[in-house]
Each structure stands twice: as C-alpha cells, then as structure tokens.
Amino acid sequence: xxxxxxxxxxxxxxxxxxxxxxxxxxxxxxxxxxxxxxxxxxxxxxxxxxxxxxxxxxxxxxxxxxxxxxxxxxxxxxxxxxxxxxxxxxxxxxxxxxxxxxxxxxxxxxxxxxxxxxxxxxxxxxxxxxxxxxxxxxxxxxxxxxxxxxxxxxxxxxxxxxxxxxxxxxxxxxxxxxxxxxxxxxxxxxxxxxxxxxxxxxxxxxxxxxxxxxxxxxxxxxxxxxxxxxxxxxxxxxxxxxxxxxxxxxxxxxxxxxxxxxxxxxxxxxxxxxxxxxxxxxxxxxxxxxxxxxxxxxxxxxxxxxxxxxxxxxxxxxxxxxxxxxxxxxxxxxxxxxx
Amino acid sequence: xxxxxxxxxxxxxxxxxxxxxxxxxxxxxxxxxxxxxxxxxxxxxxxxxxxxxxxxxxxxxxxxxxxxxxxxxxxxxxxxxxxxxxxxxxxxxxxxxxxxxxxxxxxxxxxxxxxxxxxxxxxxxxxxxxxxxxxxxxxxxxxxxxxxxxxxxxxxxxxxxxxxxxxxxxxxxxxxxxxxxxxxxxxxxxxxxxxxxxxxxxxxxxxxxxxxxxxxxxxxxxxxxxxxxxxxxxxxxxxxxxxxxxxxxxxxxxxxxxxxxxxxxxxxxxxxxxxxxxxxxxxxxxxxxxxxxxxxxxxxxxxxxxxxxxxxxxxxxxxxxxxxxxxxxxxxxxxxxxx
DNA sequence: CTGTTAGCGCATTCAC
DNA sequence: GTGAATGCGCTAACAG
Numbered sequence: 008x009x010x011x012x013x014x015x016x017x018x019x020x021x022x023x024x025x026x027x028x029x030x031x032x033x034x035x036x037x038x039x040x041x042x043x044x045x046x047x048x049x050x051x052x053x054x055x056x057x058x059x060x061x062x063x064x065x066x067x068x069x070x071x072x073x074x075x076x077x078x079x080x081x082x083x084x085x086x087x088x089x090x091x092x093x094x095x096x097x098x099x100x101x102x103x104x105x106x107x108x109x110x111x112x113x114x115x116x117x118x119x120x121x122x123x124x125x126x127x128x129x130x131x132x133x134x135x136x137x138x139x140x141x142x143x144x145x146x147x148x149x150x151x152x153x154x155x156x157x158x159x160x161x162x163x164x165x166x167x168x169x170x171x172x173x174x175x176x177x178x179x180x181x182x183x184x185x186x187x188x189x190x191x192x193x194x195x196x197x198x199x200x201x202x203x204x205x206x207x208x209x210x211x212x213x214x215x216x217x218x219x220x221x222x223x224x225x226x227x228x229x230x231x232x233x234x235x236x237x238x239x240x241x242x243x244x245x246x247x248x249x250x251x252x253x254x255x256x257x258x259x260x261x262x263x264x265x266x267x268x269x270x271x272x273x274x275x276x277x278x279x280x281x282x283x284x285x286x287x288x289x290x291x292x293x294x295x296x297x298x299x300x301x302x303x304x305x306x307x308x309x310x311x312x313x314x315x316x317x318x319x320x321x322x323x324x325x326x327x328x329x330x331x332x333x334x335x336x337x338x339x340x341x342x343x344x345x346x
Numbered sequence: 347x348x349x350x351x352x353x354x355x356x357x358x359x360x361x362x363x364x365x366x367x368x369x370x371x372x373x374x375x376x377x378x379x380x381x382x383x384x385x386x387x388x389x390x391x392x393x394x395x396x397x398x399x400x401x402x403x404x405x406x407x408x409x410x411x412x413x414x415x416x417x418x419x420x421x422x423x424x425x426x427x428x429x430x431x432x433x434x435x436x437x438x439x440x441x442x443x444x445x446x447x448x449x450x451x452x453x454x455x456x457x458x459x460x461x462x463x464x465x466x467x468x469x470x471x472x473x474x475x476x477x478x479x480x481x482x483x484x485x486x487x488x489x490x491x492x493x494x495x496x497x498x499x500x501x502x503x504x505x506x507x508x509x510x511x512x513x514x515x516x517x518x519x520x521x522x523x524x525x526x527x528x529x530x531x532x533x534x535x536x537x538x539x540x541x542x543x544x545x546x547x548x549x550x551x552x553x554x555x556x557x558x559x560x561x562x563x564x565x566x567x568x569x570x571x572x573x574x575x576x577x578x579x580x581x582x583x584x585x586x587x588x589x590x591x592x593x594x595x596x597x598x599x600x601x602x603x604x605x606x607x608x609x610x611x612x613x614x615x616x617x618x619x620x621x622x623x624x625x626x627x628x629x630x631x632x633x634x635x636x637x638x639x640x641x642x643x644x645x646x647x648x649x650x651x652x653x654x655x656x657x658x659x660x661x662x663x664x665x666x667x668x669x670x671x672x673x674x675x676x677x678x679x680x681x682x683x684x685x
Numbered sequence: 686c687t688g689t690t691a692g693c694g695c696a697t698t699c700a701c
Numbered sequence: 702g703t704g705a706a707t708g709c710g711c712t713a714a715c716a717g
Contacts, residue, residue, distance in 0.1 A: 027687075027688085028687065028688045028689075029688085029689095030687075030688060030689075030690095031686085031687055031688070034687090040686085040687095041686055041687095042686070042687085043686060043687085046686085046687085065693085067693090068693045068694065068695095069692080069693050070693085071693075
C-alpha cells in the first residue's frame with residue numbers, strides 16, 4: 008500500500024522551484040499568454056521534477072465547469088446498461104470528461120439521493136440509463152444541467168430520450184424470414200408487460216401484413232427465459248406442426264426454441280428457421296447453429312447520448328422527444344445454413 | 347431539454363436572502379458552531395426556497411479530500427468486472443463517496459491517461475479491476491493515493507490485491523462430485539494460459555489426490571466456449587465412455603458439455619454429473635437441468651476492495667500482498683437431481 | 686515578457 | 702450569536 012498523503016505538489020511548489028510567480032507558472036504549463044521559451048522550459052522542468060499534476064478540481068471551480076458527467080442507471084446488472092455505458096464512456100473518455108457512475112438499484116429514493124449527489128458535484132450533464140424500453144419518470148425540467156435519457160425514454164415529451172427502435176426490429180426480423188422463403192411464422196416472446204415485447208410484435212405484424220400474411224397462432228408471451236422458449240415451442244409444434252420459422256423475442260428464448268425444435272427431430276434452419284433478439288453474443292454464438300438476431304446497437308446509443316449531452320453543454324439545441332435509433336440484423340446459421 | 351445554465355444558487359445567495367453573513371449561513375446549514383435557532387431556521391428556509399445545493403467541489407478543495415474514488419477497469423465488457431463494480435458502487439454509494447468509472451479498454455497508454463485524469467481530479471483512492479485473475483502490472487508505489495487491485499492481482503507484492511480463490515474453487519468442485527459418489531471425473535477447461543485455468547486444475551487435483559483418485563484422462567484445454575465444451579466432451583466420451591462426472595472450467599463450457607452428454611443418450615446427472623464455474627445465472631439456470639457451479643462472490647470482492655480503500659484513506663493499515671477471497675458452491679440439478 | 690490582484694464557493698478561525 | 706477575514710489551488714485580468 009502506498010504511503011498515505013505525501014500531500015500532492017501544487018502549482019505554488021512548481022513556481023517556487025522555477026523561481027517564477029504563480030501566474031507565470033500557470034501560463035507556462037498551459038501555453039497561455041506569452042512566456043519566454045527559457046522560463047517556460049524551466050517551469051516545465053520543475054513541474055516534471057516535482058511530479059506535478061494540475062488540480063482539475065480547482066480549475067473547474069474557477070471555470071464553472073467540472074468536466075464531469077453523471078451516469079445514472081437503475082440496474083447495473085442488466086446487460087443492456089453495460090454497452091450503453093461503454094459507448095458513453097467511450098465518447099467522453101476521448102476528451103477531457105470523466106464519468107460518475109451511480110446505480111440506483113431501481114429505487115426511486117436512492118435515485119433522488121444520487122441525483123442530489125451528482126448536482127452537488129456540479130456535473131455538467133447527466134445521462135439516465137433505464138433497464139427497459141418502457142417509459143420512466145422524468146427527473147423534471149428544472150435541473151441546472153442537461154439530461155438525456157437512454158434506453159428507457161422519459162415520460163415527459165419535453166425531455167430528450169434515445170431508445171432503440173423495437174418496432175423496426177420486429178419488422179426486420181420478419182422481413183428476413185420472408186426473404187428466405189418462410190411464410191408460416193410463429194412468435195414466442197417474453198413478458199407482455201414490456202413495451203419492448205409489444206413494439207416488436209407490432210413491427211412483426213406490420214411486416215407480415217404487408218406481405219399479406221399473418222402469424223401462425225397467437226403470439227406467446229410469458230418470460231424472457233430459455234425455459235419458456237422450450238415450453239412454448241413444444242406446445243407450439245404440437246398445435247402447429249407446419250410452422251417453418253419462429254421469431255423469438257430474445258436470444259434466451261431463442262435458445263429454448265432451438266432446443267425444443269431439435270428435440271422433435273426437426274432441423275434448424277432447414278425445417279424451422281429461428282431468429283432471436285438482442286444479439287447477446289455469449290448466447291447467440293454458443294448454440295449450434297448460431298442464432299441470427301437483432302442487434303439494438305446499444306454502444307452506439309450510449310455514444311449518441313454522450314454526444315447529445317456534450318452538445319447541450321455547449322449550448323447547442325439538442326431537441327426533445329423520444330428518438331428511436333436504428334437496429335441491425337445479424338445473420339447467423341439459425342436462418343441461413345452455413346457450409 | 348432543460349434551460350441551460352440558470353447558474354446554480356450559491357451560499358452567498360442564501361446568505362443574502364436570509365440577511366445573514368456567509369459564515370453564519372454556512373454554520374446554520376451544517377449545524378456547526380452556535381447559531382440562534384431563529385436565524386438557523388431562516389437560513390434553512392432561504393436555502394430551500396432557492397433550491398440551494400451545496401457545492402461539494404468547493405468543499406473538497408478546502409478539505410483536501412474530494413470524496414471520490416476512481417474505478418480503473420481494463421474491460422467493461424467482461425462480465426466479471428460488472429459485479430465487482432456493483433459491489434464497490436454499493437459500498438461507496440452508501441456513504442458520501444462517488445465513483446469515477448474509467449475503462450482503459452485493455453490499453454496501457456489509455457490506462458496511464460486515465461490514471462492521470464483520476465489523479466488530477468484528486469480522487470481519494472483507486473480500485474483497479476482486471477479482467478482475468480492473472481497478474482497485471484502494478485501502477486507503482488509512488489502514487490499519492492491508496493490503490494487496491496481487484497480480480498487481477500498486481501505483480502508487485504507490495505500492492506494490496508483481492509482475487510477469488512480459484513484453487514479452492516477447483517477443490518470445492520471436486521469435493522462436491524466426490525460427495526455424490528462420483529469417482530471417474532474428467533476436466534474440460536478453457537485457455538490454459540489463464541491463471542484461473544491452472545489454479546482451478548491444481549485445486550481439483552489436490553482434492554482428487556486426497557481421495558486417492560486422479561482425473562480421467564488429461565485435462566482438456568482450449569477456449570472458454572460452449573463449442574469447445576461440446577467438442578471436447580464428444581471426444582472425451584469416445585475415449586472414456588465410463589466417466590461419471592465432468593468438471594467444466596466455466597459455465598459456458600458446462601453448457602457445451604451438457605449438450606454433448608445428452609447427445610450420446612446419457613442422462614444428467616444420473617449417468618454423468620456436470621459442474622460449471624462462475625455461476626453465470628443466465629447460462630447456468632437456462633439449461634435442463636440447471637447447472638451446479640462455483641460462485642466467485644465477485645460482488646463481495648468489490649465491496650471488500652471498496653472497504654480497503656476506505657480504510658486506507660482513513661489511514662488504517664490495510665496490509666499488502668494478494669488475498670484470495672472465498673468462493674461458494676451453488677448446487678443445481680446437474681449434480682443432484684431435483685424432483 | 687513577468688508579477689500582482691482578484692476571485693471561483695465554501696468552511697474555518699477569530700474578533701466583535 | 703454573528704460577521705469579517707483568510708485560504709484551498711488555480712486562472713484571468715490587469716499593471717509593471
């Protein structure tokens with residue numbers, strides 16, 4: 008363990024060592040104003056010798072900007088939050104900005120507490136990352152810093168929200184199945200209370216409609232688990248043995264679907280094509296065949312959110328309302344056989 | 347989007363509104379010194395009315411402590427980092443501390459860059475979270491703040507490192523298999539270059555030794571994937587059809603093992619028991635049967651790391667060297683059949 | 686070119 | 702009890 012508190016060297020120390028004034032030292036180190044090359048070098052040398060690290064906090068106090076951003080999430084565990092967080096960290100990390108991470112554990116009280124903490128730290132902006140694509144309560148309009156909502160949109164249309172386009176995702180999935188000649192398509196999804204489940208279904212139906220088709224049987228809803236995928240598919244194949252494709256509401260469900268289809272002796276994708284959702288690599292690429300899926304582009308979503316916060320901080324009008332970001336089809340062996 | 351920069355209200359505003367001096371306002375709000383109850387209430391009221399949020403930054407500048415901690419990770423994507431991060435955030439979040447999250451993306455340059463940023467933000471301490479349990483380069487001894495290494499231990503024995511006890515994990519896994527009467531046990535693991543793979547194997551061998559047994563065949567190493575688990579197990583069952591248990595180096599591998607075992611018509615756990623590692627819920631509880639696994643207690647590890655940083659900040663001697671934290675067996679259907 | 690002065694927002698002496 | 706003064710570390714005006 009390092010020796011505690013050797014007391015960090017300050018600009019004053021550097022100035023003294025270089026035998027110049029505080030101001031000159033400051034200018035020399037920041038290339039501000041005109042400083043004689045000789046003295047500039049002397050100051051630099053002194054700073055190096057003393058291992059000087061400028062105090063960003065003091066600088067922020069003066070500038071009125073902390074150069075920090077708060078990331079307020081409700082569910083770190085959730086695997087949707089992480090890519091978004093990465094994208095944001097990525098966009099910020101490139102510059103002079105650092106990220107405060109706060110996990111409210113889905114608790115409103117805790118969230119309010121963290122919000123206060125972030126404000127007292129004088130963050131320049133806040134990104135709120137939800138765990139579902141359902142609407143979440145707004146933090147309010149009277150905050151002293153710009154706020155962007157990612158994944159879970161705010162319920163206040165005056166806020167700026169970025170969320171993946173689940174409707175298009177559903178459409179894309181079906182269009183892909185149609186494009187490989189499938190027409191008897193069933194849908195097994197997760198918890199029907201999720202906006203994600205409903206939006207994807209709506210997109211799917213629109214695509215089928217457009218082709219003059221309809222889902223085989225009713226869409227099956229329960230939970231976002233492999234077990235449900237298996238159970239649902241077993242029942243499905245009994246009632247509708249003639250289906251030639253299943254659109255699964257998540258990759259976990261798709262894994263279950265795959266299992267159940269295989270268990271009946273059918274082949275994937277030859278007899279039944281399967282498409283999942285989320286493009287969760289560990290799951291989608293672990294099965295045989297690997298699972299075609301819809302990627303919500305979460306890392307990009309995080310980057311975009313960060314960019315919007317940047318812009319807002321710089322006074323750029325970033326608009327309002329909920330923006331639906333594009334999703335992407337990732338084709339694997341469960342819909343198109345590989346050599 | 348909120349109105350930009352209404353300029354946060356300061357203590358001066360509150361003091362003016364309450365018609366007292368700055369000093370009195372400060373005391374009133376912090377219960378410091380003797381303030382007349384009447385004026386105290388007046389100040390409080392003014393603060394409320396103006397929506398005053400004390401500037402934690404300015405306070406930190408004065409106190410010489412920022413009340414922040416840096417979390418330096420090399421791989422946010424990795425699922426081992428997240429629980430640790432949660433544990434740390436948990437331990438810190440309870441108090442007055444906020445966490446700066448930095449992801450170096452496994453790049454040393456980037457890491458150095460982030461380290462400088464954290465120091466310039468005057469964090470009170472740093473937790474370094476690695477992505478593997480292999481040793482990683484030390485940040486050095488001459489840092490002005492305490493550093494604790496989590497998951498990946500530092501290569502400098504003078505640093506304090508917290509890492510899961512993989513050796514005990516391997517032992518635990520085998521002891522469990524022995525306890526359910528298995529004696530012909532094989533081992534399928536991941537990349538042999540990982541310390542985790544070697545440590546778990548060593549623990550497993552120790553337990554077998556102690557029982558006067560040995561692994562069936564050579565341990566099989568390649569990658570931490572389902573595909574490898576399947577391929578390895580197929581080969582394994584051909585060469586050693588009499589095995590009654592497989593210790594898989596990860597839950598992903600265990601999933602593959604399960605598949606391959608089932609494919610030969612054997613039943614799990616009746617014919618072959620399977621135990622995984624990591625207790626990755628999504629994977630371990632998605633299969634049939636669900637997978638018994640070793641949980642590394644990462645969230646606890648994160649909490650401990652945070653606690654150590656706390657202690658070190660408070661001047662408590664937190665010791666040095668690498669500490670191996672206990673792991674836990676989580677029993678599921680792949681080793682003991684459920685009704 | 687360099688140094689002096691004045692704060693950023695706050696908590697802490699110390700007089701009154 | 703209260704308030705004026707001092708300073709945390711730094712930068713932005715100025716004056717020299």
